[in-house]
Amino acid sequence: MEPINFVDLKKQYSAIESDVNESLSAILKSGQFILGPVVEEAEEALSKYTNAKHTISVSSGTDALFVSLLALGIGPGSKVFIPAFTYTATAEVIALLGAEPAFVDVDEDTYNISCESLITKINQYPKSELSNSAIIAVDLFGLPADYNTICDIAMNSGLYLISDAAQSFGGSIGSQKVGKLSPITTTSFYPTKPLSCYGDGGAVFTDDDEIAMKIKSIRSHGITDNPYENVRIGTNARFDAIQAAVILSKLKIFDEELSRRESTSSIYNQELKNIVETPITTNQVKSAWAHYTIRTRDRDGLREFLTKNSIPTMIYYPKGMHEQTAYQKYHNGDPLIVSEKLCSEVLSLPLHPYMSENQVYYVSGKVKEFIG
Ligand SMILES: Cc1ncc(COP(=O)(O)O)c(C=O)c1O
Incomplete structure (x- = not known):
């Protein structure tokens, strides 16, 4: 059996090598590297894929959050409700804008923001303090959050939602x-x-014409049509043509890759469901399976055992945002029990579209061997 990688970008490159090489060579010859026709083509393809009216590509996922908050006017005095169990970027952009991240506990089954805790947290603030505030829901490990409920909560509380x-x-x-x-x-x-x-990149999707126009302007230093007319404060969050070409190539195989991720996750679920806590699956909510994350009490022991057996794993995340040194000052001491429990129990197993069935059975076999 081949060595198991946590993700395998080399195998993926082999699948798209000629297509991607051809596009990259055309860009190198074109001399147009930042924004331009290939970026626009990628934005159109992404809008077609998602059905979102506007796609504004940007330089990273962090910048996508940053320009969105800036476009909404989030700043000093604003509160932004986010799950405590997330990646740094979600909290960081809020603090950078001088707004206050308000940490909310997550749901024990989905690991996404708990709607009950969200309502409790929002109710801690007088309405007058939430006049220019927002919720950022995070789709952890690829599973969309409960947007049917969260959209209602945002609307009823007068909060923006990202x-x-x-x-x-x-x-x-x-x-x-x-x-x-x-x-x-x-x-x-x-x-x-x-x-x-093949570098950093990200995008914002919206059906809102005005927000889309503002984000487009903000990603290019707040300009409109005239590059030397700055109508608002912006930043440099532009996407580049080389990355756009890679996105266009990978979009061609993306659905196939998603279904391979789904098949791998199904095997893991089948093999591990009575052994450890496995990710929730429903017919209605489809995960993109960015990560396959299990939970078990002896997480650290299991990780050590898997490492010894040449199985790479990751801990997303070892600490809640409220426990991180830089963010402790925003935490009012509310219990965030589920988030803290998850931090001590979660373990992400290798998952990528190019894993063989043998490899998936080997990993699950080793997990069973340790727990059993
Ligand atoms: C939940 C979440 N938000 C934001 C980001 C930031 O994305 P980027 O690394 O492209 O800036 C990440 C990246 O890991 C993430 O996992």
């Missing part, structure tokens, strides 16, 4: 794909993400 779909591009709820589940959706094309490029 979906941080850095890990869930390709996921869906019913017939609606990620990109259409929330008024604003951000994603990341970081190399290990389900749809990824």
